[in-house]
Every structure is written in C-alpha cells, then in structure tokens.
Amino acid sequence: MGMDSMTVVEIMQTLEREFEIYLTPREIRNITFASLDELSAANRYTEVDKRQLEGTNTQFCSKMGK
Numbered sequence: 001m002g003m004d005s006m007t008v009v010e011i012m013q014t015l016e017r018e019f020e021i022y023l024t025p026r027e028i029r030n031i032t033f034a035s036l037d038e039l040s041a042a043n044r045y046t047e048v049d050k051r052q053l054e055g056t057n058t059q060f061c062s063k064m065g066k
Contacts, residue, residue, distance in 0.1 A: 019043055 008025045015021040015028075021039050023031065 005025070008028050011028050012023060012025065015023060019040060021036075021043055
C-alpha cells in the first residue's frame with residue numbers, strides 16, 4: 001500500500017499523541033500491524049513500570065515523613 005507524505009505525518013502524529021510511540025517516516029512506511037502491536041505492548045509495559053516506580057517513590061516518601 002502506498003502512502004503519501006500527508007498520510008505518514010497524520011499517522012506519525014496520532015502514534016505520538018495517543019500512544020507515545022515515536023517513529024521516523026521511513027519506519028512508518030515499513031510498519032506492519034504485527035510490529036505496531038509489539039510497540040504498543042512494549043509501551044504498555046513501560047507505563048506499568050512508571051506507575052509502579054511512582055508508587056514506590058510515594059511509599060518511600062511517606063515512610064520518611066515527607
């Protein structure tokens with residue numbers, strides 16, 4: 001499937017805004033649904049890790065009286 005540059009920019013902006021996935025125009029032109037699913041899964045795990053770290057930091061601060 002061919003993509004023009006406007007379509008690539010739209011896809012790029014949507015991935016960045018909605019999923020915090022950052023790809024180059026070349027990567028977007030070559031992306032498959034399977035690789036996009038893998039990126040999305042990796043991003044979900046990263047978000048879970050961030051929340052867990054934030055919770056750990058909050059617990060640590062409350063124990064230290066802050």
